[in-house]
Amino acid sequence: MADAFDAEISALAREINQRTTRIREAYSELSTMKHTTSSEDGMVSVTVGRHGQVRHIELNPRVYRTQSPSQLADAIMQQINKATAAVSEQSKQLLQPLLPEDLPHEEIFGQHATLDAFFPGPVEPSP
Helix, strand or coil: CHHHHHHHHHHHHHHHHHHHHHHHHHHHHHHCCEEEEECCCCCEEEEEECCCCEEEEEECCCHHHHCCHHHHHHHHHHHHHHHHHHHHHHHHHHHHHHCCCCCCHHHHHCCCCCHHHCCCCCCCCCC
16 A cells, blocks of 8 residues: 555656746746837848847838838837747647646736736625
8 A cells, every 4th residue: 555655656756847847948948039020111120039028129221211200110119029929829838738728828827917817706605
């Protein structure tokens, strides 16, 4: 009986170690995650990090002759939004396999995430 118990504990410990290793690898990959997008005309290129922070903007020198300041601002914002959406999807694809099946990614990491995904509702005491 003790041998079966020890074997079960050892199997659980191996599983925990494997999951921990996968989580550490995922978070390592997340820390370096970034995405670059470029406008169709190649005038604007933007790189954002995992949280949507802008890491780099590259402008073709000709952009100042072909676009007004407001057009350029719009083009930069479009590329920031596209890159942010792409890096968000990359993050989702990386983390989804690590989450419990009944816990949707959007509830934890989505724009409207709340603590409700982690905690049950209030418990009413019995009378």
